[in-house]
Amino acid sequence: MxxxxxxxxxxxxxxxxxxxxxxxxxxxxxxxxxxxxxxxxxWPFGPMSQYAMSVPDDAAITYTRISAQTDAGTTVDVPLNIEGAGVARAEIEARTGEIVKDPSLLQQVADGWARKHPDKPKYVKLELIRDTTQLVHGRVEGPPASEVLATWAVRR
Amino acid sequence: MSALETTTARVVDWFTPKIAMARIAWLRTILYLFVILDMHAFVRDTRDKGEHPGLYQPLLLARLLDLPRPSVANTTVLYGVLIVACLVGATNYFPRIAGWIVAPAFTWWVLIGMSDGKVDHDHLALVIALWVLPTVGKASYGDQTRSEAAGWAIRCVQLCVIATYFLSAIAKLRSAGWALTWPRSAVLTWAIVRRPHPVGEWLLHYPWMLHVMQWVGITAEFLSPVILWLKGRWQLFGALFFLGFHAANTAILLIHFLPTVVCWLAFAPLERIVPWFQKRRSDGDARQAEDQAEEGREAQQQAGA
Known part of the structure; x- marks a missing residue:
């Protein structure tokens, strides 16, 4: 009324x-x-926790990426977004453990790329790499150290 | 009336201020069109998730409602329904029918989009806005009738905009075990290292600047509720401050928060647009009439000379 x-x-x-x-x-x-x-x-009633953590001054900052060798002989970083290979970096980071156990999960990254970019060079080998940047007293100390976590030879 | 009753009446009135219906009409047009933009620019992977449901991890709301897994069929239908309902809603025709379709449909759309292990926090105000807009009846862009139903809807959107900031300050305390360590931590350095780009990388050389930004950010987030009680120009300053905050975040972190930014319009006196435009036009007409009269006199004088 x-x-x-x-x-x-x-x-x-x-x-x-x-x-x-x-x-x-x-x-x-x-x-x-x-x-x-x-x-x-x-969600939508969860905590507003994006960037809410207190990162210590001596933290090791990790960043996960996928490096690809293509059939054109080049080595490139796989664009980890929807337009690139169809998977977001957050998904890869959330599933790093599973991928290390079963590298064949990387096949879908190559498939996603090939489907979205049929005219571009295909991926023949994928490497899941973790870059670690060391902080000293809150400052970035030197270039990141890279570690290969998983390798996958792409199936055709 | 007892003191308790007076207080209750005041609280109730605060939640239901009288606001012109025109503001609802403008918000409907802007927000329903924004949803279409959002579906293509921000939460844009819902249909991809329909194609590859392998990584789908349903959130609480999806489990409570037992929503079906995303598939090509249901996400395509959802897409079509949303586009049509948003276009109708934006015209302000059938506002309730269109609104009650958009609200659950877009909530589901975002729910699927965020079901991959990563949840963004920029959609609270927009999603709630879509749920409260259909509680208000038909409105037109120039309707100056003040309504409590309109006021409640607007107030809910305003509350959610402010909650987005205030609650992120709370989350910062909570993640440190309820301590204030966030502003002195290396969080912005961490964020920039993980999302490198020129402005951020330049700032990495000056950690003290990043600490200043962290202090300004968390202080502003804590104080944000004040904006709900500010009026006129002061409220505008508050709103402009937070828009600047988002501009800075976009420059440093590439995080734009546009779905929250657009909801700041709930604070704007959009109902003044039509009267302002009419006044300008009538002033313009009056001036034109004067100019014509003036020209007429000059012409007569010239003819007489």
Missing amino acids: TVVTSQGDVRLGRAGKSVRVLVALVGIGLLINGSVRASDDA
């Missing part, structure tokens, strides 16, 4: 108003609960 006042304002009826305020309060409650206790799983 809405009520129109003498100034022409449209006011809410008692029930409509109560329900709305209640919904807003429940929403705030869910958001607080998410921030205090929940994880990203509770």
Whole structure:
């Protein structure tokens, strides 16, 4: 039920108003609960945890990438996004352990690239590489050290 | 009335301010068109996930509602339904029907997009905006009727915009075991090393600058709720500060947060656009009429000379 006042304002009826305020309060409650206790799983009411961690001054910063040898004889970094090989870097980083155990999972990266870029050189060998940058007193110390975690000869 | 009743009435009124219907009309057009942009530019891998559901890890909401796994068929239908409903919603025709379709459909779209182990935090205000907009009836761009239903919807969007900042300050405390270590940590250095680009790499040589930015960032996030109670020019300054904050984040980290940025418009007096435009036009007409009269006199004088 809405009520129109003498100034022409449209006011809410008692029930409509109560329900709305209640919904807003429940929403705030869910958001607080998410921030205090929940994880990203509770989206959209999870914690706003992007870039929320305190990185120590002597941290080793890791960065995972995939390097590819192509049938044109070149070595390139695989573009880890949807337009590139169809997988995001976050997915690769989240699944590093699985890929190390079973490098054949890298096949889908080569397939994704070949499907999205049929006219570009194909990947013949893929390497999952972890670059580690060492911080000393909060500063970057020297170039990153690279470590090959998994190797996969691409199936045709 | 007792003190308790007065306080309750005040709180209730704060959640349901009287705001002109025109602001809802503008927000509908802008946000429904933004959703179409979002589906192609930001959360754009939902249909890819339909093709390769192998990496799908459903989030809590998807499990609670027992939503089907993404497939080519359901993500393609979802895409089509969203585009049509957004286009209709943006015209302000059938706002409730279009709105009640877009809200769950886009929530599902984003839910699939974020079901690969990585969840972004820039969609809260937009998703909630889509759920509250259809609770308001038909509105037009020039409608100055002030409505509490409109005010509640706007207030919810404003709350979510501010919550995005305030709660990220809370998350920073929580991740350190409820301690304030984040602003002195190497988090921005870490972020730049992992997303290298010229501006960021230059900043790596000056860690103190990054620390200043971290202090400014977390302080602003903690103070952000103040903006809900600021008025007029001061609120505008608050909003501009956070838009600058996003510009800086975009320059340093390539993180734009546009789905939150667009929702800042809930604070803007969009209802003034039509009256402003009408006034300008009527002023213009008046001036034109004056000019014509002036020219007429000059012509007469010349003829008489």
